[in-house]
Amino acid sequence: MKIYHLSHTDLDGYACQYIVNFYFKNVKFYNSNYGKEINENFISILNDIEKDGENEALILISDLNLTLTQCEEFEKTCKEKGIKLLLLDHHQSGFECMQKYEWYLLDSSRCAAKIVYDFFSKICFKDENLERFVRVVNAVDIWLKDDEYFELGKVFLGLIANAKEINRVMFQRENVFYMFFLLERARKFIEKEDAHILLDNAVHFIKKDYFLMKKPDDTLANLLSYFIVEKLSLMKEEFVLYYDNHKGILTSNIGNTSIIGNDFLVQNPDFDFFIDVSSRKTLSFRANGKIDVSLMAKKLVGGGGHKNASGGLFVGFKESANYKFIKAQIVDLIKAKELKKESENV
Structure with a gap:
């Protein structure tokens, strides 16, 4: 079964996809803000499922709450096409949808990344290091000020929020894997002393490291230009x-x-x-x-x-x-x- 994973465009949303990518490799990722973007992405997913010729497909939605109208439309379309649908979210605004649809799983006490991790770790296996990463995301996403990982979570939050280097509309796949790279590198700081300060100091160099895979050392702007121009030239x-x-x-x-x-x-x-x-x-x-x-x-x-x-x-x-x-x-x-x-x- 191939997973088509739609998630939010913030730390929690990308963390959900990072977790799914840890457990499964046959996945396509999409990202959306609320409103019409969700519908646009849903249509894109349906087109990709048809283009891929998938007989078994799961549309996974995380860190996004739907309206009742969207739920009705998505469920009807998925049933007609034989596509499985699962939503894992924590926004209380989706409570009415959760009561009506069995595929709509909601828990406002945890961030979406923790819900996704808890769900798939029970199906697959637990991972201690990944679980610590989830604790960092959870601490900042639901604002647990007294949590030991809260300050580090704030740096994680800014890292993803300010990762504008690769355009997600033009380069959807590259954008997601750039976010995965940033999160993977940021994870290495979790157990260090003064981790939040060390990570904050390292952000610029972490970003440069990603683009240095393509070119010798240069300014971040020049490295980025080289990367983007190469992608544009190929596409x-x-x-x-x-x-x-x-x-x-x-x-x-x-x-x-x-x-x-x-x-x-x-x-x-x-x-x-x-x-x-x-x-x-x-x-x-x-x-x-x-x-x-x-x-x-x-x-x-x-x-x-x-x-x-x-x-x-x-x-x-x-x-x-x-x-x-x-x-x-x-x-x-x-x-x-x-x-x-x-x-x-x-």
């Missing part, structure tokens, strides 16, 4: 975009747009422009002499700037955790402007 046909007979790439919340955009265009001369759309509805345009992106920004969103670096605001943009939906909005914007131009020329 570029998934992100390709066309405008006025020019070929470009579209990213979402990629960060360091000037560095990454320029590096990508230098290493991929078959591409003429680079666009990044942010959750703030801003579009960042970059070029390398093949197209004037100031004119492009002006025509698309009334923006402007320089020939090789411009920006603008896409007022109608709707943020999403699904890259395909994000790309569709930009494609539609370009088509709409092209149709307007054609009608004006008639």
Whole structure:
């Protein structure tokens, strides 16, 4: 049976997945905030199950509470498709759902990671080191100030909250395993004296260690740019975009747009422009002499700037955790402007 694991985007959520990854290897991971993102991810999971041709599949949801409507829809769909469904959570707001659905397991006295660990350790086996890790997460997630692991838990919390280096929308798989790497390294500090201080001091170097696997020592920004550009180059046909007979790439919340955009265009001369759309509805345009992106920004969103670096605001943009939906909005914007131009020329 293959597990499709959807979890929250904080320490507790990634810790749940870290635990599941410890016990099982045939797993695909997805991450979501609350609301529509859960539905978007559920659809993505269903598509992946169909694409994978899985006869036996389990959709595992952790550290996320559903609405009654979502429960009803998910249960109906899973029954129709022969998919098993299990939710392990600790948010009291899901109490009504727990009372109605037997697959909805809720316990507000423990963090979700502890619920997941307790559940699977009974099925598989207990692990003393993993259990200590769970205690750290539990101490901070349900705010046990007097717990011996509370201060260390706060550093764990910040470590994951500030791990923005790898975009989870663009690079879903890489993002999850980056979080696993950070948690694995952080675990090594648990039994050390003044562990919270030592870990806090080490965070920058732990992050660098991950990206040093790809390149000799450099600044974190340069290491990250190398990593992201390499990933974009390998996956570029998934992100390709066309405008006025020019070929470009579209990213979402990629960060360091000037560095990454320029590096990508230098290493991929078959591409003429680079666009990044942010959750703030801003579009960042970059070029390398093949197209004037100031004119492009002006025509698309009334923006402007320089020939090789411009920006603008896409007022109608709707943020999403699904890259395909994000790309569709930009494609539609370009088509709409092209149709307007054609009608004006008639």
